[in-house]
Amino acid sequence: MLSLKISGLTKVYLNGTTALDQVSFSAQPGEGIVLLGANGSGKSTLLRCILGLETATSGDICIGNWQISQLNSQQLRQMRSQLGMVFQKFHLVGSLSAFHNVLHGALGRSTSPRYWFPATAPEIERKRAMECLDRVNLTHFAQQRADTLSGGQQQRVAIARTLMQNPKLILVDEPVASLDPQAGKEVMDLLWSIVREQRLTVICTLHQLALAREYGDRIIGLRDGKIQMDTTVNYLQDRDLTMLYEPEFGVRCSELGIREIST
Numbered sequence: 001m002l003s004l005k006i007s008g009l010t011k012v013y014l015n016g017t018t019a020l021d022q023v024s025f026s027a028q029p030g031e032g033i034v035l036l037g038a039n040g041s042g043k044s045t046l047l048r049c050i051l052g053l054e055t056a057t058s059g060d061i062c063i064g065n066w067q068i069s070q071l072n073s074q075q076l077r078q079m080r081s082q083l084g085m086v087f088q089k090f091h092l093v094g095s096l097s098a099f100h101n102v103l104h105g106a107l108g109r110s111t112s113p114r115y116w117f118p119a120t121a122p123e124i125e126r127k128r129a130m131e132c133l134d135r136v137n138l139t140h141f142a143q144q145r146a147d148t149l150s151g152g153q154q155q156r157v158a159i160a161r162t163l164m165q166n167p168k169l170i171l172v173d174e175p176v177a178s179l180d181p182q183a184g185k186e187v188m189d190l191l192w193s194i195v196r197e198q199r200l201t202v203i204c205t206l207h208q209l210a211l212a213r214e215y216g217d218r219i220i221g222l223r224d225g226k227i228q229m230d231t232t233v234n235y236l237q238d239r240d241l242t243m244l245y246e247p248e249f250g251v252r253c254s255e256l257g258i259r260e261i262s263t
């Protein structure tokens with residue numbers, strides 16, 4: 001379990017775009033945060049800064065005892081090995097089996113070539129990979145090529161690969177954007193039950209407001225790189241959601257599943 005503290009984080013890209021503007025918040029161990037915001041509001045930039053893939057223009061990020069701006073590249077790699085990442089597009093190696101993809105989750109622990117192949121990986125890692133596949137209910141698909149699995153199954157393999165890392169904090173970027181509603185719900189149920197049982201800290205970007213309401217303990221909304229709202233789901237107001245998405249983006253509230261505001 002890791003805590004996360006973001007203080008005054010600002011990111012201005014070289015072309016002058018301010019993607020994040022004085023973003024500050026903390027996440028406690030075991031907290032499930034859903035990050036909302038229209039396209040271009042800064043969600044991916046925030047995740048990339050947390051991963052140390054983008055350098056902040058100012059401000060800082062502390063993950064556990066690591067202060068990201070102070071880390072050298074070796075320390076950054078060490079820090080990243082504690083973070084799991086689940087992406088919209090799965091990022092599996094399609095020609096490899098589900099099992100082999102999951103095994104690759106152990107590569108953060110060792111760069112030894114032994115870890116690259118199922119035949120040479122240590123027995124303990126192979127056993128763990130099967131346990132991770134079992135946790136996502138894919139034991140029977142272990143030897144199947146990843147690119148022959150359905151989208152929902154591929155996302156479950158990606159979750160198993162993340163589990164293989166033994167992450168303390170998980171960053172999830174639109175995990176169900178390429179899935180149909182049923183598969184998306186199954187993936188979210190699975191992901192959140194794992195997060196709960198392991199008390200992982202999770203930050204998950206979503207575009208589906210119904211899912212955000214269902215799964216987020218806490219919802220942080222970004223607009224134009226600024227935090228527009230930070231609230232627990234019980235206190236989430238339709239008005240707050242409207243402020244995130246309207247009016248500049250021209251999205252009708254009803255299309256987003258937000259009730260129209262009567263005032």
Ligand SMILES: Nc1ncnc2c1ncn2[C@@H]1O[C@H](COP(=O)(O)OP(=O)(O)OP(=O)(O)O)[C@@H](O)[C@H]1O
Pocket residue numbers: 013014015017018019037038039040041042043044045046
């Ligand atoms: N490498 C980059 N160089 C310049 N500008 C960038 C770069 N990456 C992102 N931006 C800009 O930063 C802003 C925030 O982008 P970001 O991708 O973080 O938003 P987002 O909320 O993740 O959007 P989406 O929901 O569409 O994924 C946008 O205006 C985007 O055009």
